[in-house]
Structures are given as C-alpha cells and as structure tokens.
Amino acid sequence: MLLKKRVALITGGAMGIGKAIAVDMAKEGAKVVIADISEEAGNSAVAEIKSAGGDAYFVKANVTDMEGLNNAAKEVEDKVGGVDILVINAGISIKKPLDEVDEALWDKIVDINLKGSFLTLKAFVDQVRKSKYGKVIFITSGSALTGTGGGIHYAASKAGQNAMVLNLAKELGPLGINVNAIAPRVIQTEILDHLYPDEESRKKLIEQIPIRKIGQPEDIAYMASFLASDKASYINGQILLLDGGRTHQ
Numbered sequence: 281m282l283l284k285k286r287v288a289l290i291t292g293g294a295m296g297i298g299k300a301i302a303v304d305m306a307k308e309g310a311k312v313v314i315a316d317i318s319e320e321a322g323n324s325a326v327a328e329i330k331s332a333g334g335d336a337y338f339v340k341a342n343v344t345d346m347e348g349l350n351n352a353a354k355e356v357e358d359k360v361g362g363v364d365i366l367v368i369n370a371g372i373s374i375k376k377p378l379d380e381v382d383e384a385l386w387d388k389i390v391d392i393n394l395k396g397s398f399l400t401l402k403a404f405v406d407q408v409r410k411s412k413y414g415k416v417i418f419i420t421s422g423s424a425l426t427g428t429g430g431g432i433h434y435a436a437s438k439a440g441q442n443a444m445v446l447n448l449a450k451e452l453g454p455l456g457i458n459v460n461a462i463a464p465r466v467i468q469t470e471i472l473d474h475l476y477p478d479e480e481s482r483k484k485l486i487e488q489i490p491i492r493k494i495g496q497p498e499d500i501a502y503m504a505s506f507l508a509s510d511k512a513s514y515i516n517g518q519i520l521l522l523d524g525g526r527t528h529q
C-alpha cells in the first residue's frame with residue numbers, strides 16, 4: 281500500500297477522474313476526503329469506497345466560494361485531523377469556438393477551473409504545510425499544451441493552472457512539498473460525452489491515439505497515487521501529459 285496513514289483530499293472527487301483518484305488512493309491505504317459541490321454523488325462515492333473496505337469522508341465544497349471552502353477546511357481539520365495530499369481536480373469544460381465564447385462563458389470557466397484552484401489552495405495549503413508529508417497534485421489538461429481541446433477559454437484556464445504548478449513547486453518545494461500536474465488529454469467521463477457526443481467522432485478520436493484507446497479515469501488515478509507516494513519524492517514541478525502517445529503522432 282503506497283499511501284497508508286495518509287489523508288488525501290480530492291476536489292471534484294464525487295465523479296469522473298476525481299472519483300477514480302479517490303477510489304485508488306483509498307485502495308492504497310489513504311483516508312480520502314471527497315470535497316464536491318454534489319452532496320448526493322459525493323455521499324454515494326464515500327459509500328462505495330467504504331463498502332470496498334476503504335476509509336472515506338465527504339465534505340460539501342464549491343471551489344468558487346472562499347468562505348465555504350474555509351468552512352470545509354475547518355470541518356476536515358476537526359473531523360479528519362488535516363490533509364497530507366491535496367488533489368486539485370474540480371473543473372468543467374464547455375467546448376465552444378472563439379465566436380461563441382462570450383464574457384460570461386469565459387468568466388464561468390476561469391472562475392471554476394483557475395480561480396477555484398487558487399481558492400482551494402488558499403483554504404487547504406496550511407494543512408498540507410503542517411503535514412510532514414505534503415503533496416499537491418493538479419489535474420490540468422493537455423489542451424493547455426497542445427492547443428486542442430475545450431476551446432480558448434478552457435485551455436487558458438488550464439494553462440493558468442500549469443503556471444501555478446511551476447511557481448508552487450519552487451515556493452513549496454523547500455518545505456518538502458511536491459507540487460505536480462497531470463495533464464490528461466481525453467478521458468472517458470461526462471466531459472468527454474460533451475466533447476465527442478456521437479460514435480463517428482469517437483471513432484475518429486481513437487484513430488488519432490497511437491495506443492488506440494480512449495484513456496480511462498483509472499489511468500489518471502494510478503499516476504496520481506504514484507505522485508502522492510514516497511516513490512515520487514524527487515518529482516517536483518512537472519506537468520505530466522497522459523495522452524496515449526497522441527502528441528507524438
């Protein structure tokens with residue numbers, strides 16, 4: 281077990297990639313805290329992890345609400361005793377071409393994906409600092425590195441997260457905290473249903489991926505558990521593109 285005795289908090293941990301990370305980290309022995317806007321999905325993920333023998337706790341959190349996040353951090357400190365591993369995963373994608381991106385859409389995406397990452401960090405970084413075993417993992421996106429994906433608004437929000445990772449690695453590294461990003465390209469979740477709605481577009485997509493499969497949430501989760509473990513203690517400030525080799529096609 282890679283993460284025995286660790287506490288890992290995952291924003292957006294109720295569904296998709298975040299849930300897969302929570303499930304895998306629990307399998308690796310961590311107590312996982314699912315911090316999500318959706319109470320129903322969050323509680324159901326907690327129940328699933330517990331019924332598989334893992335340890336999990338749900339805390340309601342909207343990453344755009346600083347006060348709510350601070351309350352969630354207090355609740356986590358009181359009930360769980362603080363966080364060692366912080367996974368900044370909550371995010372949304374609404375794919376649109378430039379002419380359909382208006383100010384409201386730009387603000388919505390940047391507010392949740394980028395500012396939400398900053399607010400999450402503000403609320404929980406003290407707990408990670410206090411832990412003698414700090415890890416911060418961002419789930420960003422290949423779209424920020426390749427220029428393809430959810431549109432300029434989404435790519436910009438994700439590029440902002442990557443820049444945060446590079447800065448934080450330098451600021452928090454000297455405290456023994458590793459900060460890294462996993463940048464997935466296309467992963468089979470609800471976001472994907474929105475980006476590639478029909479069978480024809482998915483067939484074309486698979487043809488572009490050298491490994492000839494669409495990535496699964498578990499593919500990201502295994503990397504997250506590894507980055508959160510002692511085995512990755514010399515990895516800091518990296519943005520790891522997980523795309524089945526598509527970039528090099």
Ligand SMILES: NC(=O)c1ccc[n+]([C@@H]2O[C@H](COP(=O)([O-])OP(=O)(O)OC[C@H]3O[C@@H](n4cnc5c(N)ncnc54)[C@H](O)[C@@H]3O)[C@@H](O)[C@H]2O)c1
Pocket residue numbers: 291292293294295296297298315316317318321341342343344369370371372373392396419420421422463464465466467468469470471472
């Ligand atoms: N699926 C992909 O292909 C893909 C590719 C690259 C990057 N990503 C990134 O991975 C992360 C997870 O994406 P996913 O595909 O699992 O999405 P998803 O929609 O399946 O799950 C997102 C989770 O975040 C939660 N959430 C949404 N808004 C929130 C908020 N304001 N506060 C707290 N929680 C909130 C949702 O309730 C949900 O549990 C996102 O940051 C996304 O940008 C996904």
